Amino acid sequence: MAYQAIAFGAVEDLRLIPVSKARSARFRHRTGSLTPVEHDEPTREIRYRLRSESxxxxxxxxxxxxxxxxxAARLPGTGLxxxxxxxxxxxxxxxxxxQSEMPVNESLFLPDLVRPRHSVDDEEREEYSRATRRAYYEQEEERGPRLRAVVRHGxxxxxxxxxxxxxxxRQVEVSLEDREESGLLEGTTAETYLAIEHTEPVLANARERR
Incomplete structure (x- = not known):
């Protein structure tokens, strides 16, 4: 969903975010792998140098x-x-x-499956449902190796x-704004980025529960 929003959605503040490559040296919070940028000194130093060099x-x-x-980009109407x-x-x-190049006329169901009529009992409907699920998962299993190879190559x-x-x-530039001064709480994993504005209601609710 994040990819779809950034690639095709009407997002705001589309920008490049400098992040340190020194991932192995990052502080790891005990509750997960998300590193607050305020604790990521290599990233903070890189951003400071980039700002000084414009x-x-x-x-x-x-x-x-x-x-x-x-x-990174801001989701419209939110502070996320x-x-x-x-x-x-x-x-x-x-x-x-x-996925877009897959044949649009390729059926998700086996050709010999007959959709049950309204007059049939629940057991027959359940059997049809199980059969269609099996057909779907078998089809996905066949596609899996090719799609995984495509993802690895990308x-x-x-x-x-x-x-x-x-x-x-689309053209995009590096953001040199000091996000801490602008009131943005940032965090990164090895491959993802998340930031929340101080004015976002979810933060206000969290502060109230403390």
Missing amino acids: VTGEAALRSRGDASDFI HLGMSRRLFAACAALHRA FAQADAWSWSDLLSG
Whole structure:
């Protein structure tokens, strides 16, 4: 859903987010793998240097060996910002293309399955339901190896594409705004990005419960 929103949705504040490549050295919170940026000193240092050098272009950011460029955007009408790494975005794009290229007339059900009439009993309807589920899962199992190969290829080849390629020609620049000063709580995993504005009601509710 995050990929669909960023790639095709009417998102706001589409931008590149500099994130440190030093993932193995990141602080790991005991409740999960999301690292608050306020605890991610390598990322904070990279952003400080980029601001001092006024780096806004993708090429300049990618030329640095210590930084990754995540894509992120704000979901309209909310204080929520979602994003992901170049590799994850490229993998999602490859999967989306592969699924879009599948024959639209390919049935999800076996051709010899006959839909039960309204007059049949519940047992016959249940048997039909089980058969259609089996047919669906068998079809997905057949597609699985090819789709997994497509996703792996997209993930591995991500650096060969620019963000303009991945975003169908849209241009995007590096965000140099100090997100802490702007009131944004940020967190990252190895491949995903999440940020919440201080004014988001969910934060207000959380503070009230404390």
